[in-house]
Every structure is written in C-alpha cells, then in structure tokens.
Amino acid sequence: MSRRAEALLALLGVAALIFTAWAAPWLRFVLTVALAKGLGVLGLLLLLRAGQVSFGHAMFLALGAYTVAFAAPSVPETLVLLPAAALLAGVAGLLIGLFVVRYRDIFFGMLNLALSMVFYSVLEKFYAVTKGTDGIRVPPLTIAGLEPVRETQEWVMFGLALGLALLCALGVRAYLASPMGQALAGIKTRETRLEFLGVPARRVLLFAYVLSATMGGAAGALIAMTSRHVTPQLAYWTSSGELIFIGILGGAGSALGPFLGAAAFELVRVYAAAAVADAWQMILGGVLLAVILFAPGGLIGILSGRAQQRPAGRA
Amino acid sequence: MTVPLLSARGLRLAFGGVKAADGIDLDVMPGEFLAIIGPNGAGKTTFINMTTGYLRPQAGAIEYEGQAILGLAPRAIVRRGIGRSFQLPQLFTEHTVLENAALAIAARAGIWSPLVPLLRPGYRRDAMALLARFGLEGVAEARADALNEGARKLADIAMAVALEPRLLLMDEPTSGVAASEKMGVVETLVRVLREAGVTAVFVEHDMEVVARFADRVAVWSQGRILTLGPPAAVLADPAVRREVIGIEAAAAHG
Ligand SMILES: Nc1ncnc2c1ncn2[C@@H]1O[C@H](COP(=O)(O)OP(=O)(O)OP(=O)(O)O)[C@@H](O)[C@H]1O
Numbered sequence: 001m002s003r004r005a006e007a008l009l010a011l012l013g014v015a016a017l018i019f020t021a022w023a024a025p026w027l028r029f030v031l032t033v034a035l036a037k038g039l040g041v042l043g044l045l046l047l048l049r050a051g052q053v054s055f056g057h058a059m060f061l062a063l064g065a066y067t068v069a070f071a072a073p074s075v076p077e078t079l080v081l082l083p084a085a086a087l088l089a090g091v092a093g094l095l096i097g098l099f100v101v102r103y104r105d106i107f108f109g110m111l112n113l114a115l116s117m118v119f120y121s122v123l124e125k126f127y128a129v130t131k132g133t134d135g136i137r138v139p140p141l142t143i144a145g146l147e148p149v150r151e152t153q154e155w156v157m158f159g160l161a162l163g164l165a166l167l168c169a170l171g172v173r174a175y176l177a178s179p180m181g182q183a184l185a186g187i188k189t190r191e192t193r194l195e196f197l198g199v200p201a202r203r204v205l206l207f208a209y210v211l212s213a214t215m216g217g218a219a220g221a222l223i224a225m226t227s228r229h230v231t232p233q234l235a236y237w238t239s240s241g242e243l244i245f246i247g248i249l250g251g252a253g254s255a256l257g258p259f260l261g262a263a264a265f266e267l268v269r270v271y272a273a274a275a276v277a278d279a280w281q282m283i284l285g286g287v288l289l290a291v292i293l294f295a296p297g298g299l300i301g302i303l304s305g306r307a308q309q310r311p312a313g314r315a
Numbered sequence: 316m317t318v319p320l321l322s323a324r325g326l327r328l329a330f331g332g333v334k335a336a337d338g339i340d341l342d343v344m345p346g347e348f349l350a351i352i353g354p355n356g357a358g359k360t361t362f363i364n365m366t367t368g369y370l371r372p373q374a375g376a377i378e379y380e381g382q383a384i385l386g387l388a389p390r391a392i393v394r395r396g397i398g399r400s401f402q403l404p405q406l407f408t409e410h411t412v413l414e415n416a417a418l419a420i421a422a423r424a425g426i427w428s429p430l431v432p433l434l435r436p437g438y439r440r441d442a443m444a445l446l447a448r449f450g451l452e453g454v455a456e457a458r459a460d461a462l463n464e465g466a467r468k469l470a471d472i473a474m475a476v477a478l479e480p481r482l483l484l485m486d487e488p489t490s491g492v493a494a495s496e497k498m499g500v501v502e503t504l505v506r507v508l509r510e511a512g513v514t515a516v517f518v519e520h521d522m523e524v525v526a527r528f529a530d531r532v533a534v535w536s537q538g539r540i541l542t543l544g545p546p547a548a549v550l551a552d553p554a555v556r557r558e559v560i561g562i563e564a565a566a567a568h569g
C-alpha cells in the first residue's frame with residue numbers, strides 16, 4: 001500500500017473510531033478492547049514477518065492483565081500500571097524468547113502453545129493466589145492521581161488505547177522498513193544467507209519477540225483496566241487462536257490490519273452474539289473461510305485493493 | 316616466500332562411510348584465483364563448508380591470516396573477511412535485488428538501527444553502486460526470484476562482495492548458467508574481484524573457464540587432492556584427463 005493511502009486510511013479509521021465512540025457510548029468499551037487486541041495482534045504480525053506463528057501469544061496479554069490485577073490494590077495508578085505490565089511482559093518475552101527463537105515453524109508455534117498452557121494452568125490451579133477460574137476484580141484506578149467519573153474514565157481508556165495503537169503502528173512500520181525489520185523478513189526466505197552476511201538471525205528474531213511480548217503486555221493491561229476483571233481464560237489457547245484469527249481477518253500487509261481486524265471482529269461478535277447467539281461461532285468460521293479463500297490479504301487488502309493491484313500489475 | 320592467506324591441514328570429515336574430506340592440505344596464496352575441479356561427490360562443497368564454519372571437520376586445522384578459525388560460527392568467520400557464494404544462490408526471494416544488496420551493505424555497517432529505513436539514501440546509493448559493478452543495475456527493482464540464473468549467481472556473489480572480504484569462496488559460480496551467458500558472467504566477476512583485490516577459490520566444472528581464469532588448479536577426488544598446479548600442466552595431465560575431465564565430459568554428454 002502506498003504511504004499516502006495508508007496515512008489516509010489511518011486518519012479515516014481514527015475519525016470513524018472517535019465518532020462511533022461518541023455517537024454510540026455503549027460501543028466505547030467494545031472499541032477500547034478492540035484497540036487493545038489489535039495491539040496484541042500487531043505483535044503477532046512481527047513474528048509472522050519472519051514466517052513464524054505463535055499459537056500461545058495470549059500468554060503475554062494475560063501476563064499484562066494479571067500484572068494489573070495483582071498490583072492495582074497497592075498501586076492503583078493507570079499511568080504506572082500500564083508501563084509496568086508492558087515491561088514485565090517484555091522481560092518475560094526475553095526469557096521465553098531466548099529459548100523459543102532457536103526453533104522454527106511448527107516447533108516454534110507449538111512451544112509457544114505449550115508455554116501458554118502451562119501459564120494457563122498456573123493461573124487456574126493456584127486458587128489461593130489467583131482465585132482460579134473466578135478471576136480477580138480490578139479496583140477503580142486513578143489517572144495521573146485523579147479519580148475521574150465513569151464516563152471520563154471510559155474516554156481516557158479509549159484515548160490511551162487509541163494513542164498507544166497509533167504509536168505502536170507507526171513504530172512497527174518504521175521497524176519493519178529498517179535493516180532489522182528487513183532482516184526479520186529474511187528469516188522467512190533465506191536464513192542461511194543472513195548468517196553468511198554476519199547477521200545473527202536468532203538475535204534478530206529475539207528482538208521481534210521481545211517487542212511483540214511487550215506490546216502484548218500493554219494490550220493485556222488495557223483489557224484488564226477496561227473490563228476490570230481478569231480470568232485465566234485470557235491465557236487459554238482459544239484466546240491465542242483468536243489473535244491469529246484477527247490477524248488473518250485484518251491482513252498482515254500493513255500495521256493497520258490488526259486494528260481493522262480487531263474492530264471488525266469485536267463489532268461482529270457484539271451484534272452477532274445478540275442476534276444469533278448460538279450461530280455466532282459458525283458465522284466467524286464462515287467469515288474466516290471467506291477471507292482465506294477470496295481475500296488472502298485480509299480486510300486491509302480489500303480496502304487497499306486498488307492501490308495494491310497497480311504495483312503488482314507492473315511487476 | 317609469501318605467507319598463505321588460508322592454510323588447511325589434514326582436514327578429515329566422513330559422513331557414515333563416505334569420506335568427504337580425507338586429509339586435505341591446501342594453501343591459498345594472497346591474490347590468486349584457485350580453481351577446484353573434480354567429479355560429483357568428491358568433497359569440493361564440503362571443503363567450502365568446513366572453511367566457512369558450516370561444517371566442522373573431525374580432524375585437522377584451518378588458519379586464516381595466521382589465526383585458527385576452526386570452530387568459529389559462520390557469521391564470525393564472515394566477519395573476519397571470508398566471503399562465500401553458493402551453488403544454489405541464496406537470495407532473499409521476496410525482496411528486490413536492490414533490497415538484497417542494501418541488506419548486505421547494512422550487514423557490513425551493523426543492522427541494529429530499528430527506526431531508519433533500509434533504503435536510506437546512503438545505503439541505496441552504495442547498493443546501486445555495488446549492483447552496477449556487477450552489471451545488475453538494470454534489474455535492481457526486480458524481485459530476486461524473477462532473475463535468470465546468470466543474474467542470480469552474480470547477485471549472490473555481489474552480496475558476499477558487499478562485506479568486502481579478502482578471501483571469497485565460490486561454489487560453482489557458472490553451474491546452471493546458460494552457455495551463451497557463461498563467459499560474460501565469469502568475466503564480470505573476475506573483473507570485480509581483481510579490481511577489489513579479492514583472493515578467490517572457486518569450484519568449477521567448465522574446463523574452458525578454468526583454463527582461462529585460474530592461476531592454479533586443485534584436483535579433488537574422493538576427499539583428497541589428487542594434484543595441484545598451473546592449469547596448463549594440470550589439465551594436460553593424463554591421469555587428470557582420465558579420472559576427472561573424462562568423467563565430466565561423459566557426465567556432460569550423458
Ligand atoms: N551434510 C551432509 N550429510 C551427509 N552426507 C554429506 C553431507 N554433505 C556432503 N555429503 C556427502 O559427502 C560427499 C561429498 O559431497 P560434496 O557436496 O562435498 O561433493 P561435491 O564435490 O561438492 O559434489 P558436486 O560436484 O556434486 O557438488 C558426497 O558423497 C555427499 O553425499
């Protein structure tokens with residue numbers, strides 16, 4: 001997609017989000033969660049650039065969310081908890097990454113899945129600490145020391161999520177265009193060549209992994225602060241699957257894809273669940289099938305279809 | 316007597332019962348073009364793999380510029396100045412030729428700047444200059460997997476040359492290249508390497524190329540060096556003609 005088309009799409013997206021959040025207050029919560037999930041999916045997209053799919057990425061979102069839940073009673077400040085959760089997830093990403101970046105493809109994916117399931121079990125089993133499947137309620141939080149009323153609080157969370165989404169999308173965009181990001185894409189096609197260029201491929205992937213874990217942690221923190229309730233379900237494999245689903249739905253061709261996918265996913269879920277409660281998973285499955293078969297570039301690919309077709313036609 | 320740039324002693328490596336290296340002793344002199352010839356399975360690629368850290372010999376020693384390099388990882392050896400190109404070109408297939416070249420340029424400088432684009436003006440200029448040396452500037456914007464074999468071989472070598480090696484090991488730089496393009500490809504790369512003062516070792520099946528461009532020829536057979544010397548003498552040697560060139564001519568015609 002051209003720079004201008006992408007910038008225009010981003011602007012339109014931001015305007016549409018703000019307008020919807022203003023015009024339909026009951027969707028403010030849904031959109032905030034969507035932006036947070038988009039942030040998590042953006043991390044997944046980094047790994048996808050290297051041809052790697054993590055089937056356990058939700059563990060980092062859960063880690064961020066539980067960090068908020070555990071620390072909130074003693075430090076009920078949004079602007080402290082959010083970076084703390086991101087940092088902790090980043091450190092966890094570094095430790096786990098040192099291990100998993102040695103593996104590729106199905107082994108990489110399954111190792112991530114296994115680790116996330118271990119984390120899920122810990123959250124579920126140690127009732128005394130984690131309250132098991134009941135989960136933990138997050139107490140009301142201050143924002144820069146203030147205790148805003150409910151509606152302001154909602155707007156602040158929405159704004160935080162939107163700001164963070166924009167910042168990370170821009171950052172990811174720059175990173176992917178940089179030598180490091182291009183080397184990351186090189187892992188997918190010719191890892192041997194990277195080594196013979198004197199570039200340590202594992203370190204390139206580790207950097208991406210830590211970055212994706214950090215964004216996952218921030219996403220989880222936003223979700224915990226918005227929903228005010230965390231459960232082990234956040235780390236369950238279906239949550240990781242959901243992130244992959246959103247990634248495919250949105251499309252991996254642009255840093256906007258994850259957010260577009262997440263917004264579509266959450267909105268469809270809200271309306272479909274209300275309209276056809278039992279059939280909603282079937283609808284999701286159908287949508288995924290349609291995307292894979294007819295629009296492998298995802299929603300972002302459809303939106304930028306004409307812009308993308310031209311350079312492709314030339315090459 | 317000049318000091319060898321690369322010095323291999325007693326290299327041994329067996330895969331099961333197959334002796335891919337069975338006591339290899341070889342000195343590569345600074346500035347020379349050394350051709351390696353020999354039948355399929357003789358262990359030519361294995362020698363390059365051992366020298367570049369891709370395979371570890373079971374016995375022996377390799378010194379480069381007087382320092383032991385055995386046991387170092389490929390990327391550590393690359394950083395010391397030994398470049399390598401591949402029998403099957405190893406290009407980033409989903410990137411353009413220019414991006415491939417720019418990545419190689421970036422690799423020399425260090426890639427760890429996450430926020431400045433790869434195709435920044437400096438790298439773009441250097442990458443274009445690199446491609447121009449190999450006559451590849453016309454295909455700079457093409458995807459690497461869209462090139463013909465001759466151009467792919469040259470692009471592969473260009474990426475190794477970007478790191479400014481003092482020694483370059485090339486595995487069959489002309490294999491798979493159409494006969495009509497072959498001499499052009501070799502002339503181009505010999506010109507670039509001479510200009511850059513790079514010492515080269517190349518595996519080659521085409522005796523015409525060997526005769527024209529090699530300073531010395533090493534004949535490989537079953538993991539050993541059969542003979543080593545100037546091309547005129549080696550290529551005229553009846554034993555070599557029978558055991559190596561005869562087989563190759565038969566293989567080429569069969
Ligand atoms: N990694 C490996 N594992 C097992 N066997 C190997 C390996 N690499 C090489 N060999 C074997 O070692 C022998 C030498 O192989 P090598 O690739 O070095 O030959 P070559 O001289 O380069 O042949 P060619 O002209 O066909 O490229 C062959 O019998 C090959 O099958």
Ligand SMILES: [Mg+2]
Nearest residue numbers: 359360361402
């Ligand atoms: Mg070979």
